[in-house]
Amino acid sequence: MNLLENKINTLVKEDIRMANFFQDRKLDFCCNGHRFLGEVLDEKGMDKESFLKDLGSYMDGLSGNGEKEDFFNHMDNEELIGHIRSKHHTYTRNVLKELDQYVAAIVKAHYRHDKPLLLSINDLYGKLRVELHEHLVKEEVDLFPLILDNRIEEAKKEIAVTEAEHDAAGNLLAELRRVTDDYTLPEWACNTFAAVYHNLQALESDLFRHIFLENSILFERI
Incomplete structure (x- = not known):
C-alpha cells in the first residue's frame, strides 16, 4: 500500500x-x-x-501496544457517542475550568512583562472557551439525539453546522500556537504560566481526537 x-x-x-x-x-x-x-x-x-x-x-x-481504530469502528452510534461524551466532553469541561483560573492569574501577574502576548492569549482563550462551551451543549442537546433517533436529514443539517464549529475551534487553536511561538515559554514565565501552556496543548490534543471521531467516523456514517 x-x-x-x-x-x-x-x-x-x-x-x-x-x-x-x-x-x-x-x-x-x-x-x-x-x-x-x-x-x-x-x-x-x-x-x-x-x-x-x-x-x-x-x-x-x-509493539502492538495501544488502542487500534477498529475499537471505535466496531462501536455502534450509541456507544461511540457515549465515549465522546464521557471522555472528550468531560475532559474539555474540566480543563476549561482550570484554564479559567490560570489564564486570569497570568494576565494579572505578568501583564507588564509582555502586554501584547498576554492580551492575545486572554482574547483567543476567551473566544475558544465560549466556542467550546456552546459547542458541547449543542452536540448533546441537538445533534446527538437526532443521530440516535435516526432523524437523518435533520442530523445532516446539524452536522454541517458542527463541522463549521470544529473548523472555528481549530483556527483559534492554530492562532494560539502562532502567538505563543508554539508554546515557547518566556524566560520570566512562572509555574502558572507553564500550566497554561501545558493545558492549552493538552486541550488541543484531546480536541483533535474528539473532532476526528466525529468528522471521520460518526458523521461519515450519516
Whole structure:
C-alpha cells in the first residue's frame, strides 16, 4: 500500500495510534484529514522518504501496544457517542475550568512583562472557551439525539453546522500556537504560566481526537 496516496484520516482510522505521530508533525488529521498525505507533505516541503521512514519506525516501536481504530469502528452510534461524551466532553469541561483560573492569574501577574502576548492569549482563550462551551451543549442537546433517533436529514443539517464549529475551534487553536511561538515559554514565565501552556496543548490534543471521531467516523456514517 502506498501510504502517500491515502487520505490522512483514512490512515488514522486504520490505526488510531498514528494520530500522535501526525500531531507531533503538525499534520491535520481531523478538520482537514480528508486530504492526501503526499499532497500535504508536498505543500509543507517535507521529505517524503524521511517522513515514511520515521512513521515506520514509530509504528514498529509501539509493539502492538495501544488502542487500534477498529475499537471505535466496531462501536455502534450509541456507544461511540457515549465515549465522546464521557471522555472528550468531560475532559474539555474540566480543563476549561482550570484554564479559567490560570489564564486570569497570568494576565494579572505578568501583564507588564509582555502586554501584547498576554492580551492575545486572554482574547483567543476567551473566544475558544465560549466556542467550546456552546459547542458541547449543542452536540448533546441537538445533534446527538437526532443521530440516535435516526432523524437523518435533520442530523445532516446539524452536522454541517458542527463541522463549521470544529473548523472555528481549530483556527483559534492554530492562532494560539502562532502567538505563543508554539508554546515557547518566556524566560520570566512562572509555574502558572507553564500550566497554561501545558493545558492549552493538552486541550488541543484531546480536541483533535474528539473532532476526528466525529468528522471521520460518526458523521461519515450519516
